[in-house]
Amino acid sequence: MIRFLIIAILLFLYLILGIPVLIVEHFLAKKDQEASDYRCLRLVQWMFRVMLRVSGVEVTVIGEENVPDEPVLFIGNHRSYFDILLTYSRCRRRTGYIAKKEMLRYPLLKDWMKRLYCLFLDRSAPREGLKTILTAIDYVKNGISICIFPEGTRNTGEELSLLPFHSGSFKIAEKSGCPIVPISLNNTAEMFENHLPRVKKTRVILEYGTPIRLSEMDKEQRKRIGSYCQDLIQETIRKNQALL
Secondary structure, three states, X not given: XXXXXXXXXXXHHHHHHOHHHHHHHHHHXXXXXXXXXXXXXHHHHHHHHHHHHHHOOEEEEEOHHHOOOOOXXXXXXXXXXXXXXXXXXXXXXXXXXXXXXXXXXXXXXXXXXXXXXXXXEXXXXXXXXXXXXXXXXXXXXXXXXXXXOOOOOOOXXXXXXXXXXOHHHHHHHXXXXXXXXXXXXXXXXXXXXXXXXXXXXXXXXXXXXXXXXXXXXXXXXXXXXXXXXXXXXXXXXXXXXXXX
């Protein structure tokens, strides 16, 4: 419970103290957008690392060298709120996440998310969802990676289970030509969700897969890219469970 309280206080202080930072960076971005983007990215990453240190998590990272130095589409399984902290804290390039539209309810947090190129998806409105995907494609074409959890929501089922992947998620790679980098996460729900409201010291495994380039696949393979990636992540989390 103490860890949870400390993390909550850190987040609150960051959001309040970050107000002048957002204002200053708004004006600095007019002179050099990319430099401002990276300052904001590194600042948020620093805070995420502090929060992860407080949580007591021990992270085993596999295959990080697989991530190419170019905009990519990260896709991964999703079991914990901490999945965002774990993955975003390791992004070398500017990266936006696709989040559920409900995140827009939270003042200041939504402002930081927008500043970091996060997009908000309304799955109940197909037309709005299409606009979000089209914006994500534009981001990739302009040098910004995108991370999406294709299950569409946090999976609260059995540890090694996956919800069906939404095929629309992969349109970002199909239309932009960027590589897909699978992310496999093990044991992240044990940090928090399995014993609310405690944040528990635990070990997690984060593996980056080999980039998948749709241009190198035949037509039939591209048609089933969603199930292909789901099978790949499923196999990886089963393999890595033995390492815990």
